[in-house]
Amino acid sequence: MRIGVLALQGAFREHLDTLAAIGVTGVRVREPADLQGVSGLILPGGESTTMRQLIERWGLHRPILDLAESGAPIFGTCAGMIVLAREIAGGEAPILPLLDVSVERNAFGRQLDSFEADLAVPVLGDTPVHAVFIRAPIIERTGPGVDVLARLDDGRIVAVRERNVIATAFHPELAGETRFHRLVAAMASEHEDPGEGSGRRPHPTRRTQTR
């Protein structure tokens, strides 16, 4: 199985290393042809304004939406979460609006540029996730189809899942955390080869809406 990592900008190497650590082949995605044969895609942290420009320049917009609509897992971390949000506070246009959430960029301000926290993420088991936040966004609103996977102690939402799309405001790949990548790999193999009786639930966008 091959999982793509968008490698236009930002912290993509750490995602490739994390995939290697769990025995999954990671593929650098820079242009549409790189998506051939991948069963999932990771959107790394970095700078979402730059990613927006590079996604457009390399013609990756439609091919990534098509991959998501096929039901393949898509996982965005930090800037990658901003890329996936349906709404970005302040009126910026969405980039790849696959996740029914509103996000605020750089939500922790200058005083608290970066911090780390141990978070309970029940879907990943009892051991907390050591989460690294770097000029991180926060999720301000979630739509009805969105499951909250983790919150800060103050209740603010920092990890979500909507069907085949997962996003974290933090960087699990910078803390040696592999469980999100394992979850994505499990979803990718389920997408490749749906077992008997396992209802496949592709992302409800274009195709399903026109039915």
Ligand code: GLN
């Ligand atoms: N602050 C960045 C942005 O708004 C995200 C930071 C990150 O990905 N670590 O795009």
